[in-house]
Amino acid sequence: MAFASLRSLRPAILSNPLPKGPHFGIVAEFGTPADLYHACERVRDAGFTRWDAHTPFPVHGLEGAMGLRRSPLPWIVLVMGLTGATLGFGLQWWVHAKAYPLVISGKPYFSWPAFIPITFELGVLFAALGAVLGMLGLNRLPMHYHPLFRSKVFERVTDDAFFISIESWDPRFDAAATPKLLESLGARSVELLES
């Protein structure tokens, strides 16, 4: 259903981003996008919910392998864009028909076709701000501290390394069994991270 993506909006923005307790969780490195893809499918099928994959670039189809819902971002953009367009049109109507009515080139006060370019521009401006701020909000950025940054190997996530992280507050997380699962899926290394 079209509105299903909206359900993830509230928890995405309002919930606490990090698990409580001494351990953040585990992070496992995988060799290639293909290995990561298949491992993600298995982690998804094992029923984990508080986990993530990390890649240097967007890997095509990985959100499907992780079982992610569609992003609600386009709805934010639509609302912002319509707000901007309405404000733009309203401002021009108010200025020319209400606050300071002035005959210019013999046109009527409410000469709406001449208001369209600025209505459009303000709609685009608000929509673009909505896209960027909405994306940052949904991604909970800026967040300059994160337990993952404690890991030395994780520094290569922005270069050429691929990771799966499973957080300790996942109901299926088990400090002994979960690392074994990731190793069986082909992880090169598995690391336990403090909070």
Added chain:
Amino acid sequence: MAHTDAELLDNPVAGRPTLILRSPDFHSITEVVAEAVERPTPLGWWVFFLPSVALLGLLGIAVSWLFWEGIGVWGLNVPVGWAWDITNFVFWVGIGHAGTLISAILFLFRQKWRTSINRAAEAMTIFAVMCALMFPGIHVGRVWVAYWMFPIPNQMGMWPNFRSPLLWDVFAVSVYGTVSVLFWYVGLIPDLATMRDRSKTPVRRFVYGFFALGWRGSVRQWHHYESAYLVLAALATPLVLSVHSVVSMDFAVSVLPGWHTTIFPPYFVAGAIFSGFAMVMTLMLICRVAFGLEHIITLRHLDYMAKIMLLTGSMVGYAYATEFFTAWYSGNPYEFFTFKNRALGPYAWAYWTMITCNVVSPQVFWFKKARTSIPILFVLSIVINIGMWFERFVIIVTSLHRDFLPSAWGYFTPTMWDVSCLIGSFGLFFTMFCLFVRFLPMVATAEVKTVLPQADPHFHRGPDREIRAGAS
């Protein structure tokens, strides 16, 4: 390095063009792009940077004198009240449009070759818009009341005229500048994180880390990020078309022969993309050699850009012909006089410079030899930009200098302050561009990595791949 025909061969396995040569792995892409920023400042950079800063200083002097003395220091007169100021404005806005075409329109059309050049092209857009925004700002005469252009509540109870194309322009260009910066910054976030994670010094780590916002390449983040990128591309596409359309309406909505014509919006947009691609070409030809990026920005990329220049150049040529035909076919004596006067009158030299540079010269791009020859591409990219500057000069000045009454006719001659403002704006542009290539990754590494064959999750390394890797 030498380029052979073998490098332009298609990838036989995927059945798609090989976009990045020398079969690099992910790390070598990061390495070559980040290293250009991390190494000590090369001498060659100063060779470009210092003259640019000198020209920027000249711009500072020219603009200060203009503010002190007034716009009479330019060669403006009655009837030519707009000349190089607005020519420069339209020229620079047009330059910017290729960046948005590459980053947004080619993205929507899934043209993967854009990934090698989009970062630098978007940077070029932003710097070109900075230059463009300056000219309408300084040409108003009383710059200290330039804020009257914005709808700011004030003690006079006075509002701008929203029905005027000149005000549409204020909104269009400033929204365009803002959205271009947003688009560019969103694209930069993953690469800033790469720079952060490679930093050797605390200062670099702090500065790149601050602007990387704590990006950690999470797929849940990429998921929203890609959605935002797609939406921004979808917004920037109609925006860029609207911007030069609105710029053209500054002229088209007036009743002046030579300006008052419905062909202007599409004709201006085509010309903008034409000149912008020429500027991208000039910059990329220098950067790919200076930073050793010949395997990322390949002859294939240059070939594609030359094809777009041929297309848009021919569209511009068609528009010139249509204008002439309509001037004759309309039966309007003023309109036809204006066009005859353009081709044969006192500014004929400018008109034929424009035709030679914009319509005749790009025709050599019908030949693949020309499209893949670095010297030809470099010379023509500069010739085309000269031609496109002249196009705006021809449109603006030739339409103004012959008024309806012969007693009001005039001729515009630039002063040294006109020239200083023009070459000074190039100083501003190249200073910004030099700073960009020194401090920021000039290729979108996260995007380039996605077009490598091994980025596909269904890629499996097999004997075929090794053969392909050996062949290219």
